[in-house]
Amino acid sequence: MRRYIKAFAAGAAALVVLGGQAFAQTKTTVNVQYPLGFIFDKVFVTLKTEFEKQNPDITVNYLPAYKEYEDAAQTALRQAITKQLPDVALQAINLQRLFVDRKIAVDLTPFIAKEKDWQGQGFSPSMMALGTYGGKPYGLAFAVSTPIIYVNEDLVRKAGGDPANFPTTWDGIFDLAKKVNALGNDNVGLFYSWAITGNWMWQALVFSHGGTMMSADEKTVAFDKEPGKKSIELLGRMVKDVGMPDLTPEASRAAFFAGKLAIWSESTSLLRVADDGVAGKFKWRTARFPVPGPNAKLPTGGASALMFATEPAKQEAAWKFMKFITGAEGATIMVKGTGYMPPNSVPATNPAMLKDFYAEKPNHLTSLSQQPLMTAWYAFPGDNNLKIIQAIKDRLQTVIDKSTAPDAALSAMAADVTKLLPK
Amino acid sequence: MTGGRLNVVLLTAPAVLLMLVxxxxxxxxxxxLSFTDYQLGAPSISFVGLANYDEMTGDDTVRISIGNTLIYVAIVVPVSVALGLGAALLIDADGSLRGFYSAAYFLPVMATLIAMAIVWGFMLDPRIGAVNFALKAFGFKPLDFLHDRKLVLFTLCGIGIWQSVGFNMVLFMAGLTAIPSELYEAAAIDGARRGGSRFALVTWPMLAPVTLFTVVITAIRAFQVFDTVQVLTDGGPNKASEVLLHTIYAEAFGYFRVGYAAALVVVFLVFILALSAIRVFVLDRGRQTS
Structure with missing residues (x-):
C-alpha cells in the first residue's frame, strides 16, 4: 500500500512540474511599472484587460506605482543596480536620457524594423522624436501634456468675472484672483502649481516669456536672463500681491475639488481626476496658459514607455505591450481616462476613437490648441540632472514662502545650477 | 613559548579577520570613494582629489543639515537623559507597579520607529490629528507641526525624546540596582535622611559613569536621526528639518552622487568618533581613579 502511495505522490509531483513548465512556456509575464497612480491607475487596469484579451499568451503584471517622475527615475536606477528592473517602465519624457546614458534602456530599432507600416500605425516622426537619442529610438511617447488653467466658473462669476472671456494675461488673472480673495469665506483666488515634478511649471513660465533654461551650446545657465527675471517676479507677485497660499499638491487639488479655489494653473493631465473630484458640484472650464513673450513656448510634459527587459522572449512580449499602449487603441483608452494628449496621430482624426470624444469634452481641447507652442521639457546635461531639479525647486520654495526676494532667489538659483553643471 | 604566540595568533585570527572584512x-x-566622482550604477569612476570636500564647504544644504543635526542633538540629549533619570528614580522608589511602569516607558524603544513615525504623522496632522484636536479643545490655535519651518525641527526633537527616554531609563535603572544599599544606610547614619541629600550625596555620584555612558550613547543615536525625517518631512519644508544622515541618503540614493555622499559620511564619522573617544578616554580614566 505504502509503495503505491509513494508512486502516486511521485507521479503527481511530476505532473505538477510538467504542467508548470508547459504553463511557463505558453504564458509570458511582462512586469510593468508606471508613475502617478492617482492619474494612471484606472487607465492601466483597462489597458491590461484589453491587451490580455488580444494577447492571451501574455500576462501583464504591475509593480507598485512610482510616486512621481523623479521618484520613478530614482527607483528605476536603484532597481538597475539590484537587478529588479521591470520589463517596461513609464518614465518622464525629460528623464529618459538617464536610462539611455547608463545603457539601461533597450534600443528599439530592431523591433521597429520588423513592423509593417510603422508610420501608418500613427507613430509619426514628431512622436518618435520625443524618445530618440543619438539618432536611435528608445522611448515610445505614451502621454503628453501642456500646462493649462482650471477655472471655477461659479466663483469667478461671483467675483464679477466672465468665465467665457477669461483673462489671457497674468495681470488680468491676478486682478480676478484678488476679487475672489475679497469674497472671504476661505475662498482662494489663485494657485500656481509651482512644485510640479521636473521644474515643469518654472520652465513653463520662462519658456512662455520666450526664454530658455540654458544657452544654445548648453554651457551656461540662461534662465537668469530677462524672461527668467519676469518669471520669478510673477511668482513673487503671486504670493505677495495675490496672497497665493503655499499648498501641497494634494491640498491644492482638494481645494479646487471643494469649490474653494477659483483659478488653478496645472497640467492638462488632471482633467479626468478633476472631473471625478468636482463631480458636478459646480461648473468649471479650462483656459489657455498665458504666453506673454515673443517666441513663447510651453514645455511638453508627460511619460514615455522604455524597455528594460533583456531576454529575447521577455523583450518580444514587452514590445507588444509598449506598442499597444502607445498605439492608436491604447492612446484612445489613455486620453479618455486622463487629460493627456495622445502622441499617436491616428485617434484624434478617427471619429470612432477620439474625434467624437473631443467634440463632447471641450475642456480637453485647450491643451490641443496649445500644440503649436510645444517644445521639449528641458533636461539639464550631465550626471547631476536630478540634483539640479531639486536645487531649482529649493530656490523656488524660498520665493513661495516669502523668505527670499525673487531676484535674489533667481541669482542664487543660477549660482547653484552653475556649480552642478558638467565642468 | 612560540606555541603560546602561535595560539594567540590563531585564537585572535577569526576576530581580527572579521574586523578587517x-x-x-x-x-x-x-x-x-570620497576622493572620486563615482555615480551609483555608472560604468566609469575617476579620481577627483579633494573636490568633494571642497564642494561641501560651499554647500548650503550641508551647512543647514549639520546645524540642524547639532540643534537636534543639543535638545534631545539633555532632555531625554534628564527625563530618563527622573523616570528611573520614580519607578525605583515605588516597588508595587515597577514592572508596569518600566514596560510602559520601554515600549517606544521596542516599537519600530518607522511605524511609530507614521502614527505621529497622523496624530500631528493639522486638520484631523489628535494633538491639534486637544489644542483646539483647550482654546489654542491649531499648529502645523510638520510643515511649519519654525516648528518642524522641534517636533522631531519631541519624537526623538519620546523614543529615547525609555532606553535611558533602563540604563539608569540598571545603574541604580548596582548601588549598594549599605551606602544609603551609612549616609542615613551620617544624617542624610531626606531624598534630596540622599540623591546628591549617594545616587548621583554613583551614577556618574552610567550617566556619561547614557549621554554618549544618546548623542550617537541622536546624530543618527533619520527614520522620522524620512517618513514625516523628507527634510522639508525648505530644508528646515534636513539632517546629516538624510542629506547623505538623498545624495547617494536620490541623486546617485556616491562620491560626494561618501565624503559626507567621512564627516559624519568624525563626529561619531569624537563622541566615542570621549566615552573611551573619560570612562577609562574614571575607572582608574575610582
Missing part, C-alpha cells in the same frame, strides 16, 4: 575594509573603501 566588516569594519576596516569598508571604511577604507568609503574613504577612497
Amino acid at each position: 566588516f569594519l576596516v575594509g569598508p571604511l577604507l573603501c568609503l574613504i577612497a
Whole structure:
C-alpha cells in the first residue's frame, strides 16, 4: 500500500512540474511599472484587460506605482543596480536620457524594423522624436501634456468675472484672483502649481516669456536672463500681491475639488481626476496658459514607455505591450481616462476613437490648441540632472514662502545650477 | 613559548579577520570613494582629489543639515537623559507597579520607529490629528507641526525624546540596582535622611559613569536621526528639518552622487568618533581613579 502511495505522490509531483513548465512556456509575464497612480491607475487596469484579451499568451503584471517622475527615475536606477528592473517602465519624457546614458534602456530599432507600416500605425516622426537619442529610438511617447488653467466658473462669476472671456494675461488673472480673495469665506483666488515634478511649471513660465533654461551650446545657465527675471517676479507677485497660499499638491487639488479655489494653473493631465473630484458640484472650464513673450513656448510634459527587459522572449512580449499602449487603441483608452494628449496621430482624426470624444469634452481641447507652442521639457546635461531639479525647486520654495526676494532667489538659483553643471 | 604566540595568533585570527572584512575594509573603501566622482550604477569612476570636500564647504544644504543635526542633538540629549533619570528614580522608589511602569516607558524603544513615525504623522496632522484636536479643545490655535519651518525641527526633537527616554531609563535603572544599599544606610547614619541629600550625596555620584555612558550613547543615536525625517518631512519644508544622515541618503540614493555622499559620511564619522573617544578616554580614566 505504502509503495503505491509513494508512486502516486511521485507521479503527481511530476505532473505538477510538467504542467508548470508547459504553463511557463505558453504564458509570458511582462512586469510593468508606471508613475502617478492617482492619474494612471484606472487607465492601466483597462489597458491590461484589453491587451490580455488580444494577447492571451501574455500576462501583464504591475509593480507598485512610482510616486512621481523623479521618484520613478530614482527607483528605476536603484532597481538597475539590484537587478529588479521591470520589463517596461513609464518614465518622464525629460528623464529618459538617464536610462539611455547608463545603457539601461533597450534600443528599439530592431523591433521597429520588423513592423509593417510603422508610420501608418500613427507613430509619426514628431512622436518618435520625443524618445530618440543619438539618432536611435528608445522611448515610445505614451502621454503628453501642456500646462493649462482650471477655472471655477461659479466663483469667478461671483467675483464679477466672465468665465467665457477669461483673462489671457497674468495681470488680468491676478486682478480676478484678488476679487475672489475679497469674497472671504476661505475662498482662494489663485494657485500656481509651482512644485510640479521636473521644474515643469518654472520652465513653463520662462519658456512662455520666450526664454530658455540654458544657452544654445548648453554651457551656461540662461534662465537668469530677462524672461527668467519676469518669471520669478510673477511668482513673487503671486504670493505677495495675490496672497497665493503655499499648498501641497494634494491640498491644492482638494481645494479646487471643494469649490474653494477659483483659478488653478496645472497640467492638462488632471482633467479626468478633476472631473471625478468636482463631480458636478459646480461648473468649471479650462483656459489657455498665458504666453506673454515673443517666441513663447510651453514645455511638453508627460511619460514615455522604455524597455528594460533583456531576454529575447521577455523583450518580444514587452514590445507588444509598449506598442499597444502607445498605439492608436491604447492612446484612445489613455486620453479618455486622463487629460493627456495622445502622441499617436491616428485617434484624434478617427471619429470612432477620439474625434467624437473631443467634440463632447471641450475642456480637453485647450491643451490641443496649445500644440503649436510645444517644445521639449528641458533636461539639464550631465550626471547631476536630478540634483539640479531639486536645487531649482529649493530656490523656488524660498520665493513661495516669502523668505527670499525673487531676484535674489533667481541669482542664487543660477549660482547653484552653475556649480552642478558638467565642468 | 612560540606555541603560546602561535595560539594567540590563531585564537585572535577569526576576530581580527572579521574586523578587517566588516569594519576596516569598508571604511577604507568609503574613504577612497570620497576622493572620486563615482555615480551609483555608472560604468566609469575617476579620481577627483579633494573636490568633494571642497564642494561641501560651499554647500548650503550641508551647512543647514549639520546645524540642524547639532540643534537636534543639543535638545534631545539633555532632555531625554534628564527625563530618563527622573523616570528611573520614580519607578525605583515605588516597588508595587515597577514592572508596569518600566514596560510602559520601554515600549517606544521596542516599537519600530518607522511605524511609530507614521502614527505621529497622523496624530500631528493639522486638520484631523489628535494633538491639534486637544489644542483646539483647550482654546489654542491649531499648529502645523510638520510643515511649519519654525516648528518642524522641534517636533522631531519631541519624537526623538519620546523614543529615547525609555532606553535611558533602563540604563539608569540598571545603574541604580548596582548601588549598594549599605551606602544609603551609612549616609542615613551620617544624617542624610531626606531624598534630596540622599540623591546628591549617594545616587548621583554613583551614577556618574552610567550617566556619561547614557549621554554618549544618546548623542550617537541622536546624530543618527533619520527614520522620522524620512517618513514625516523628507527634510522639508525648505530644508528646515534636513539632517546629516538624510542629506547623505538623498545624495547617494536620490541623486546617485556616491562620491560626494561618501565624503559626507567621512564627516559624519568624525563626529561619531569624537563622541566615542570621549566615552573611551573619560570612562577609562574614571575607572582608574575610582
